[in-house]
Amino acid sequence: AFAALPRPAERFFKKSQGDPLGALLSSATPEEVASAALTAEGPLAGLPIGVKDNLCTRDLPTTAASRLLEGYRSPFDATVVERLRTAGALIVTKTNLDEFAMGSTGQHSAFKPTLHPLSPAHSPGGSSSGSAAAVAAGWLPAALGSDTGGSLRQPASTCGVVGFKPTYGRVSRHGLIAFASSLDHVGWLTRCVADAALLFDVLAGPDPRDPSALTDRPERASTHPIPSIPALRLGLLPALMEDTPIHPAIARAFDALIERLRSASATLLDLFPEHLELAGPTYTAISSAEAASNLARYEGLRFGRRAALSPNAPSTLETFAAHTRSALLGEEVQRRLVLGHSLLSGQTTLANAQNARAHIQKTLDEALTHVDALLTPTTPDTAPALQNADDPEHLRDRFTLPANLAGLPAISLPLGCDEAGLSFGLQLIGRRGDDARLLAIARALE
Numbered sequence: 001a002f003a004a005l006p007r008p009a010e011r012f013f014k015k016s017q018g019d020p021l022g023a024l025l026s027s028a029t030p031e032e033v034a035s036a037a038l039t040a041e042g043p044l045a046g047l048p049i050g051v052k053d054n055l056c057t058r059d060l061p062t063t064a065a066s067r068l069l070e071g072y073r074s075p076f077d078a079t080v081v082e083r084l085r086t087a088g089a090l091i092v093t094k095t096n097l098d099e100f101a102m103g104s105t106g107q108h109s110a111f112k113p114t115l116h117p118l119s120p121a122h123s124p125g126g127s128s129s130g131s132a133a134a135v136a137a138g139w140l141p142a143a144l145g146s147d148t149g150g151s152l153r154q155p156a157s158t159c160g161v162v163g164f165k166p167t168y169g170r171v172s173r174h175g176l177i178a179f180a181s182s183l184d185h186v187g188w189l190t191r192c193v194a195d196a197a198l199l200f201d202v203l204a205g206p207d208p209r210d211p212s213a214l215t216d217r218p219e220r221a222s223t224h225p226i227p228s229i230p231a232l233r234l235g236l237l238p239a240l241m242e243d244t245p246i247h248p249a250i251a252r253a254f255d256a257l258i259e260r261l262r263s264a265s266a267t268l269l270d271l272f273p274e275h276l277e278l279a280g281p282t283y284t285a286i287s288s289a290e291a292a293s294n295l296a297r298y299e300g301l302r303f304g305r306r307a308a309l310s311p312n313a314p315s316t317l318e319t320f321a322a323h324t325r326s327a328l329l330g331e332e333v334q335r336r337l338v339l340g341h342s343l344l345s346g347q348t349t350l351a352n353a354q355n356a357r358a359h360i361q362k363t364l365d366e367a368l369t370h371v372d373a374l375l376t377p378t379t380p381d382t383a384p385a386l387q388n389a390d391d392p393e394h395l396r397d398r399f400t401l402p403a404n405l406a407g408l409p410a411i412s413l414p415l416g417c418d419e420a421g422l423s424f425g426l427q428l429i430g431r432r433g434d435d436a437r438l439l440a441i442a443r444a445l446e
C-alpha cells in the first residue's frame with residue numbers, strides 16, 4: 001500500500017509507526033489514505049494532516065480523549081475538516097489531547113500520556129499535545145487543534161513549532177467539541193508561518209452552521225505583503241512580564257530579539273494595558289462555568305458510553321447521569337465541573353469575571369491602536385518534567401490567556417532553546433480581525 005501513497009503520507013506512516021510519543025488516538029489505514037489520495041485535488045492535494053480528537057470526523061472516532069466518548073463516531077465532519085478535504089488534504093490521524101482539552105500538558109488524556117519528541121521525560125505541552133508532538137517530530141506538516149487559553153500556542157512553544165489561533169469567529173467552531181464556547185478557537189500547528197497562512201486561506205471564512213462565526217470574508221493571508229523591519233510598530237508589556245518569573249534563557253533570548261529589532265529601526269513601545277493581572281482568575285471562572293454548561297449534555301444517554309448501574313441503585317435520570325460522569329470522566333474534568341456548577345449557582349464571582357473580561361478586551365484593543373502587534377514570550381518556562389507538569393492555576397498560560405479573553409488573533413513561533421535543548425517561543429498578538437497582517441508580521445520576524 002505504501003507505494004500508492006503520496007510521499008508525505010508515506011512518511012507519516014513510516015515515521016509514526018508504533019506511536020512512541022503517545023501522540024495519536026486513531027489513524028486511517030494506508031489503504032484508505034491511498035484511495036482518498038486518488039481523487040484529492042486542490043491547494044493541499046495529497047498532504048497528510050492530523051486533527052485533534054475534539055474535532056468531529058465521520059471516518060475516524062472522535063473521543064476528546066475521554067472514556068465517556070470512547071468509540072464515539074460523529075455523523076458529520078467539522079467544518080474545518082470538511083474544508084481540508086475539499087482542499088485535497090488527507091485526514092490521516094486523530095491526535096491525543098488532555099481530556100476535553102482541559103489541561104496544558106497532554107498528561108490528562110484518559111488513554112495515554114503524550115511525550116515530548118526531543119525528551120520523553122518531559123511534557124510536550126497541551127492541550128493540543130498530540131498535534132504539537134506529531135508536527136515537531138516531523139510526522140506531519142500540519143495538524144489542527146483548539147485553543148481556549150493557550151492550547152495551541154503553549155505546546156507550539158514547548159515543541160519548537162508554530163501555533164496559530166485566529167480572531168474569535170474567524171474560523172468555524174462547528175464540529176468542535178465545546179469546552180468553553182466563548183473562549184474556544186480552532187487553529188493549527190505547522191512548521192513555519194507561511195504554512196499557517198496557507199491553512200488560514202483554506203479554513204477561515206463565514207459558516208452558517210456556527211452562530212458565532214464572523215460573516216465578512218477574511219483578507220487572504222498567504223499573499224499579504226511581508227512588512228520590512230523598520231516599518232514594524234510593536235508593543236511590549238513590561239508590567240505583565242515583571243509580574244512573572246521567567247526562565248533566564250527565555251528572558252535573555254527575548255531581550256536579545258528586542259535589541260536586534262531596535263537596532264534594525266523597528267518601533268517598539270512599552271504599553272501598560274490595565275487589568276491583565278486578572279486574566280488567570282477570570283479565565284478560571286468563565287471557562288469552568290461554560291464547561292459545566294457544555295458538558296451537561298454527556299449524561300450517558302445521547303452520546304458515547306454509559307456506566308452500568310448497580311442493581312439496587314435508584315434508577316432516576318439524576319443517579320444515572322451522576323454515576324456515568326463519576327465513572328467515566330477523569331479527575332481533572334470533574335474538578336472543573338464541580339467548580340463550574342458552584343459558580344453557576346452563585347452570582348457575584350461570574351459577574352465580576354465577565355466584568356474583568358470586558359475590561360481586558362477594551363484595554364487590549366486600545367493598546368493595539370498604537371501598534372500592529374504585541375510581543376511576549378509564549379510561555380514563562382520550557383517543557384515541564386512529566387512528574388510535575390500539573391498547573392491548576394494556569395501559570396504556564398499567563399501570556400496566552402489574554403488573547404482568548406479578548407478574542408484577538410495570536411501566534412507562537414520558535415524563539416530559541418535552553419541549555420538542555422528544550423524549545424520556547426515568541427508570541428505575537430494582533431488586532432481584532434487583522435489575522436492576515438498578524439501572519440505577515442510573524443513572517444517578517446521568523
Ligand code: GLN
Binds near residue numbers: 146149150287394
Ligand atoms: N491550559 C488551559 C486549561 O487548562 C487552557 C486549555 C486550552 O486552551 N484548551 O484550561
